Amino acid sequence: MVIRRLCLGKGVRVFLLAVVLVLAGAVWGRAAVVNGASAYISLDWSRAEIQGIDVGDGVPTISSWSNLNQEAEAYAGEISSSNSSKDWSTPLDVSASAPGASAEVELSENIMSATASALGNNAFGDGERYGSFTVNGTGILLFKVPFHWEMTNVKGGWTSVWAWGGVWRDQSEESGYYSDTSINIYHDDVGQWSEDGWLVLSSYFNDGDVGHISIGIGASASSPVPLPAGVWLLGAGLAGLGIAERRRRRLRS
Secondary structure, X not given: OOOXXXXXXXXXXXXXXXXXXXXXXXXXXXXXXXXXXXEEEEXXXXXXXXXXXXXXXXXXXXXXXXXXXXEEEEEEOOEEXXXXXXXXXXXXXXXXEEOOEEEXXXXXXXXXXXXXXXXXXXXXXXXXXXXXXXXXXXXXXXXEEEEEEEEEEOOOOEEEEEEEEEEEEXXXXXXXXXXXXXXXXXXXXXXXXXXXXXXXXXXXXXXXOEEEEXXXXXXXXXXXXXXXXXXXXXXXXXXXXXXXXXXXXXXXX
């Protein structure tokens, strides 16, 4: 068997090295694409609690509900979508998507949730649920809804989630019986976060009072266009191609 050694010119070797670098840069860059910023928050409506507290006049309850409404809106870049209903039972699923951004808001009998994801763009979504009720008895009504949120942020981006609520009665401006609460979480540093807790509202009511409640959630995310890790290898490969081409031209001349 005769083994022949393949001898390649220097220009050819540089050219082949450049090709390898280009391919490596493309593969590495694809594998190292940075995930964008994302934010999610939900209220578990199926576990919501309404508790009457006796302060000496008995335990109050809610005898009826009225004027129920809910609204949802989502924005992704310049794209937006919204919907609403005159009850809390009609499912609303509103979403918007654009290059590098998506947002979705879901309102149903069991959950209120908002999601926003961004990769070189901005996204935003929020939902609100509100209505009125009639109170039977005198005392404090306590409203509790469990929440869960999670966020992932990247360099140069930011994420935010929020939930808020308010409960009051028709005479709240005179009597001062108004309660509100909120959570508002914002991150512009790199990392991942999550939390579980309860959104809690309470107010004092007299027998026959008409009360009102409003609860909302939202999520937003923004991130810059990522620079793939392989862009430097890709640049080196292209530079190698240029060097090889110039050397081939000198050899021809």
